[in-house]
Amino acid sequence: MEEMDQKIRSMALPAGSKIGNVEILRVIGTGPNGLVYEGIDKSLQRSVIVKEYFPVNIAQRLSNLQVKVTLARDGESFDNAMKFFLERGIQLSRIHHPNIVQIYGVEDCNGTVYMLM
Numbered sequence: 001m002e003e004m005d006q007k008i009r010s011m012a013l014p015a016g017s018k019i020g021n022v023e024i025l026r027v028i029g030t031g032p033n034g035l036v037y038e039g040i041d042k043s044l045q046r047s048v049i050v051k052e053y054f055p056v057n058i059a060q061r062l063s064n065l066q067v068k069v070t071l072a073r074d075g076e077s078f079d080n081a082m083k084f085f086l087e088r089g090i091q092l093s094r095i096h097h098p099n100i101v102q103i104y105g106v107e108d109c110n111g112t113v114y115m116l117m
Contacts, residue, residue: 013035013061019107019114020116022050022116034055049101089103093106102117103116
């Protein structure tokens with residue numbers, strides 16, 4: 001399990017990467033469908049959490065930070081799941097409840113999607 005976690009972490013965005021107004025500081029979590037980062041929103045001057053759609057079993061990060069499917073046959077499932085991730089972020093951003101983390105934005109860049117919390 002730890003070996004898989006290290007593999008996933010090796011594919012993370014480097015510290016200092018930008019997602020919109022957010023600067024990535026470090027990886028704080030990993031999972032089979034993505035990575036979670038600590039960041040700072042430079043325009044709002046506040047700490048944020050950034051969740052990146054990155055299905056590690058079918059995708060890879062290129063040196064230019066773009067996320068691409070490893071095999072062309074996985075392209076359609078990658079695109080469909082990414083669209084779902086984006087739609088979920090938009091839906092969750094409309095919910096204001098003390099037991100649900102507030103989504104305050106979504107970003108579409110690097111060939112993938114990010115939720116800003």
